Amino acid sequence: MQKNPYIDAPRPFISTRQEWRLFSRRALPVICARLTQEELLQLTGGDAPRDTDSTGSSAPDNPALQIGGEAPQDDTSSSSNQPNTHTPSSTTATTAQNNNSGSEEPLNQMSPAKHRVKPRGQPNRPGSGGYNLEKHMVELCGWTQNQFLDIQGKVHALAGEKLDVSKSYQKQVSRTLTSICDAVKQEYPITRGFDQSWVIRDMLKVYLKNTSETHRRRRPRNSFDGSAS
Numbered sequence: 001m002q003k004n005p006y007i008d009a010p011r012p013f014i015s016t017r018q019e020w021r022l023f024s025r026r027a028l029p030v031i032c033a034r035l036t037q038e039e040l041l042q043l044t045g046g047d048a049p050r051d052t053d054s055t056g057s058s059a060p061d062n063p064a065l066q067i068g069g070e071a072p073q074d075d076t077s078s079s080s081n082q083p084n085t086h087t088p089s090s091t092t093a094t095t096a097q098n099n100n101s102g103s104e105e106p107l108n109q110m111s112p113a114k115h116r117v118k119p120r121g122q123p124n125r126p127g128s129g130g131y132n133l134e135k136h137m138v139e140l141c142g143w144t145q146n147q148f149l150d151i152q153g154k155v156h157a158l159a160g161e162k163l164d165v166s167k168s169y170q171k172q173v174s175r176t177l178t179s180i181c182d183a184v185k186q187e188y189p190i191t192r193g194f195d196q197s198w199v200i201r202d203m204l205k206v207y208l209k210n211t212s213e214t215h216r217r218r219r220p221r222n223s224f225d226g227s228a229s
Contacts, residue, residue, distance in 0.1 A: 116141060118198040124206050133202050143190070151188050155203040158183060165211035169204055177204065 121130030137143040158180045159165060163172055181197040191199055 116194055118195055118202075122205070123202040133199075133206065137199065147190065151184065151191060151200075152203050154184055154187065155180070155200055156207050159204055159207055163204075163208070165208060166215040167208070168212045169201075169208045172204075172208070177201065180204065 119131045119136060122128070123130060123133040126132050134145070134148050137148050138145055162176050162180060169177075181200045184200050185192050185197065191197070
């Protein structure tokens with residue numbers, strides 16, 4: 001039988017007691033997760049090829065190819081993919097600045113007033129348990145004096161067109177009073193949000209009270225003049 005150089009002792013090929021020995025020219029390199037290319041070249045004696053990238057630079061010179069290194073990010077792509085940094089706070093500040101820069105908003109563009117309950121008593125009778133309507137709306141409801149006078153003028157104009165001003169509020173047609181309230185609220189949104197449109201109705205009460213009393217005071221004088229003639 002020809003002697004096999006890889007078998008220590010001449011034994012039959014079919015045997016469970018074969019002993020093999022590995023003949024290596026040099027020791028295996030040390031396995032390490034942080035082994036750099038330069039260290040690998042030193043261990044292998046400079047025989048290992050140097051890995052190069054597509055640009056021709058070697059791995060030690062290119063941080064993207066080093067073990068444990070991180071590839072540099074593209075500044076152009078990162079800047080283009082960045083989210084919008086326009087925060088809601090800056091939007092709110094800009095909106096508030098735009099709102100404050102202009103003059104007072106027209107009455108037909110203002111938001112409706114908050115819901116407020118009618119005060120006790122009769123309007124414009126503070127000495128008899130009532131209240132001053134203009135003072136209440138300006139000081140407690142946030143109206144300006146010009147707003148109050150503008151709305152009051154509109155109420156008086158509609159009352160002169162649709163109502164018999166010689167009669168008091170209680171003697172007017174309820175449907176006509178409601179139509180006046182709806183017309184005022186349509187033109188002036190600030191008058192909305194009050195229980196049963198009590199602000200507009202109180203303006204009508206005060207106006208009709210004055211006109212009806214004036215009519216009653218003039219009536220006897222006219223009758224007397226007519227009888228004398």
